[in-house]
Amino acid sequence: QVQLVESGGGLVQAGGSLTLSCAASGRTFSFYTMGWFRQAQGKERKFVAGISWSGGVDYGDSVKGRFTISRDNAKNTVYLQMNSLKAEDTAVYYCAARQGQIVTPNPQQYDYWGQGTQVTVSS
Numbered sequence: 001q002v003q004l005v006e007s008g009g010g011l012v013q014a015g016g017s018l019t020l021s022c023a024a025s026g027r028t029f030s031f032y033t034m035g036w037f038r039q040a041q042g043k044e045r046k047f048v049a050g051i052s053w054s055g056g057v058d059y060g061d062s063v064k065g066r067f068t069i070s071r072d073n074a075k076n077t078v079y080l081q082m083n084s085l086k087a088e089d090t091a092v093y094y095c096a097a098r099q100g101q102i103v104t105p106n107p108q109q110y111d112y113w114g115q116g117t118q119v120t121v122s123s
Contacts, residue, residue: 009117022095030073038091050103087123092116
């Protein structure tokens, strides 16, 4: 069982930056592939970024070059550095974990989810 708690969301102006954190419980965090997803109001949940246990990363097309995912296995934490934020980045951001070794953009393949943190970008 893995419990995930996101933090770091808030209100930011367009062009600004935010860093989200996701703290995970459990001793086997280093063996999980981690992902960030987001869900805007009235829309489906979409893949933002993912990082495998070995450090391989992948990003959604809309955030490539602006967002960076990283993990600190010693701290059981995964981060999402978000730069050059746009109004369309406004959403609830969720952290997720899966036991597979490969990053996948399919939310149904993730086993555990956090409660989400709101990111609002004002234009």
